[in-house]
Amino acid sequence: MNGFRLSRREFLHATAGAASASVIAGPSLFDSEPSYAAEQSSSPSDQVRFGIVGVGMEGSGLLSTAIQLPGVKCVAAADLYDGRHELAKEIAGPQIRTTRKYQELLDAKDIDAILVAVPDHWHKQVVVDALAAGKDVYCEKPMSHNPADGLAMVAAAGKTDRIVQIGAQRTSSVLCAKAHELYAQGAIGDLNLIEATLGRNDPTGAWEYPPPPDLSLQTLDWDTWLGTAPRISFDPLVFARWRCWKEYGTGVAGDLLVHLISGMQRVLGINEVPNRVSSFGGIYRWKDGRNMPDVHPVLFEYSGIPVYMRLSLGCESAEVTRFQGSKGMIELREFSVSYTPQAGVDLSPSYYTASFPARLRDPYVKQWHEEHDPVPGQEPAPETITFNGNDYDDLKPHLWNFFGAVRSRKPVLQDAVFGNNAALACHLANESYFRKSPVYWDASANVIKSIG
Numbered sequence: 461m462n463g464f465r466l467s468r469r470e471f472l473h474a475t476a477g478a479a480s481a482s483v484i485a486g487p488s489l490f491d492s493e494p495s496y497a498a499e500q501s502s503s504p505s506d507q508v509r510f511g512i513v514g515v516g517m518e519g520s521g522l523l524s525t526a527i528q529l530p531g532v533k534c535v536a537a538a539d540l541y542d543g544r545h546e547l548a549k550e551i552a553g554p555q556i557r558t559t560r561k562y563q564e565l566l567d568a569k570d571i572d573a574i575l576v577a578v579p580d581h582w583h584k585q586v587v588v589d590a591l592a593a594g595k596d597v598y599c600e601k602p603m604s605h606n607p608a609d610g611l612a613m614v615a616a617a618g619k620t621d622r623i624v625q626i627g628a629q630r631t632s633s634v635l636c637a638k639a640h641e642l643y644a645q646g647a648i649g650d651l652n653l654i655e656a657t658l659g660r661n662d663p664t665g666a667w668e669y670p671p672p673p674d675l676s677l678q679t680l681d682w683d684t685w686l687g688t689a690p691r692i693s694f695d696p697l698v699f700a701r702w703r704c705w706k707e708y709g710t711g712v713a714g715d716l717l718v719h720l721i722s723g724m725q726r727v728l729g730i731n732e733v734p735n736r737v738s739s740f741g742g743i744y745r746w747k748d749g750r751n752m753p754d755v756h757p758v759l760f761e762y763s764g765i766p767v768y769m770r771l772s773l774g775c776e777s778a779e780v781t782r783f784q785g786s787k788g789m790i791e792l793r794e795f796s797v798s799y800t801p802q803a804g805v806d807l808s809p810s811y812y813t814a815s816f817p818a819r820l821r822d823p824y825v826k827q828w829h830e831e832h833d834p835v836p837g838q839e840p841a842p843e844t845i846t847f848n849g850n851d852y853d854d855l856k857p858h859l860w861n862f863f864g865a866v867r868s869r870k871p872v873l874q875d876a877v878f879g880n881n882a883a884l885a886c887h888l889a890n891e892s893y894f895r896k897s898p899v900y901w902d903a904s905a906n907v908i909k910s911i912g
């Protein structure tokens with residue numbers, strides 16, 4: 461975990477006094493860190509020099525994590541709010557350059573890669589500009605603010621040999637890797653349902669963040685912050701709580717569901733848009749002027765398999781994804797993955813035979829036992845196997861993969877196409893909610909269409 465940032469999850473775990481007891485100490489299958497410093501040379505010649513655009517809640521975590529990696533150096537930070545220049549220097553040192561103009565980072569010859577952690581409505585422009593400037597790019601999730609932005613980003617990535625990695629970090633986690641291994645080995649047999657759920661019930665979890673007290677038109681370039689969004693007068697709440705409005709954010713879908721979708725794509729080894737999507741919900745709990753739902757259950761169909769994901773800011777519930785198949789279930793959680801095999805056969809005479817008269821039931825039951833009872837002392841003892849591992853929300857493995865790819869020039873898993881497919885699933889979920897209709901992605905026309 462990074463030393464600087466106390467993420468929401470880390471905070472909750474720390475205050476609950478729970479957490480890392482389950483994280484394996486010392487070298488093991490799930491310990492990704494013991495030899496990482498040795499794995500990558502940090503000689504000045506192959507040092508990766510990066511700049512960061514957006515040093516807010518997430519950008520500050522990315523920055524403080526990235527500078528812990530060997531052979532990685534922050535050179536400059538761009539942000540429209542001056543308080544975040546101060547923050548960037550606190551994290552990375554007073555020697556880094558800071559500016560309100562991200563283009564200065566793109567023009568700089570001493571910067572190889574750009575980390576992008578601006579609000580969703582700015583992702584496309586920064587990424588397209590960074591690629592045009594020849595930089596490798598790590599862009600936060602959801603990749604796009606809308607389908608058109610995503611297509612423009614995929615096109616821009618396709619025109620260069622630059623590395624593009626999207627920031628749904630769990631795809632680089634040891635837990636998703638283990639779940640993928642189990643799934644690919646056929647542990648659960650034929651997949652027939654995926655369900656996932658995530659619930660919060662507190663103002664911070666619902667994005668009611670306190671704006672920085674010194675935020676003003678003097679300390680923030682508000683006009684540029686608005687970007688492509690409609691012009692409105694300076695509003696500190698919009699600056700801090702932009703997720704609540706579709707003009708800047710992508711709702712619980714783009715904020716949270718995208719992590720579940722990206723993790724699912726990683727575990728299943730798929731990279732595709734769902735065939736159809738139906739979603740429901742509303743603003744039930746946080747009637748604070750937001751226009752995105754705070755409760756948003758979504759039903760997807762991926763290649764014929766139903767995927768039911770329930771997102772809520774109205775009631776706290778554990779975050780879990782369950783992959784269900786004919787031979788059992790894989791359950792993925794933040795700190796663990798477990799596998800529960802299922803025999804898929806009757807373990808006792810069918811209870812339906814209780815409806816038989818005794819003259820029919822008794823011979824059936826007798827025969828059933830003769831044919832199925834195990835040898836005494838050799839009864840099957842199925843068990844759930846649980847692997848405990850590093851937090852799948854830890855940014856370090858994902859940044860590690862990104863900077864490794866910048867050096868090796870080898871492709872990353874969560875590239876622009878992967879990120880776009882995951883983001884599209886979220887846009888479909890939002891469209892279905894707003895249209896009150898099932899929708900699908902018409903790939904020939906590149907638009908979302910209603911079904912029925």
Ligand SMILES: NC(=O)c1ccc[n+]([C@@H]2O[C@H](COP(=O)([O-])OP(=O)(O)OC[C@H]3O[C@@H](n4cnc5c(N)ncnc54)[C@H](O)[C@@H]3O)[C@@H](O)[C@H]2O)c1
Pocket residue numbers: 513514515516517518519538539540541544560562577578579580582600601602627628629684685699700714715
């Ligand atoms: N991977 C994760 O787990 C995770 C977690 C939180 C947020 N995020 C993503 O990170 C991104 C940023 O979220 P956040 O919570 O840090 O937002 P934030 O509002 O806290 O920070 C965004 C920063 O970007 C700056 N900014 C906006 N437009 C800019 C521009 N054109 N040039 C330079 N700076 C600009 C703002 O001034 C602000 O300081 C979002 O896309 C969000 O979805 C990802």
